[in-house]
Amino acid sequence: MATHDAFKKRVQSYHSVFMSSGTELSLHAKCVLSDLAVLCHMNILHAGSTSFVANDPYTTAFNEGKRWVLTYMLSQLAIDIHQLYNLLSEELE
Numbered sequence: 001m002a003t004h005d006a007f008k009k010r011v012q013s014y015h016s017v018f019m020s021s022g023t024e025l026s027l028h029a030k031c032v033l034s035d036l037a038v039l040c041h042m043n044i045l046h047a048g049s050t051s052f053v054a055n056d057p058y059t060t061a062f063n064e065g066k067r068w069v070l071t072y073m074l075s076q077l078a079i080d081i082h083q084l085y086n087l088l089s090e091e092l093e
Contacts, residue, residue, distance in 0.1 A: 014076040025077075025087070033074075034091040037084060040070040044085055 018033075020026035025033070036042075041063050043049040051063035074084060 011076055014073070018077055023078075030087055030090065033070075033079075033084075034088055036070050036073070037088060040066040042067055042070055042084065043088065044081065 018025055018029035020029075037044075038049070041049055041051040051060060051067050053059040053063065074080075079087075
């Protein structure tokens, strides 16, 4: 039971930092997540955005680690790839 309580508290912490009301991301959260999507090789609007580096498995692994951190953050906020796409699309407008 303690594990479930810790998980619930962690999710609530992410929501209190990134959400403005209920399930709506704050304006600052949108800006930060968009920036992290680029830095963590998850800019799905850009065809060349990938964590893979040819002939360099160490850099690829490093980049995948960065991508994993953002993926984890998005999972705590219950944001899927389609919502990330919409978020990045909004930033372009």
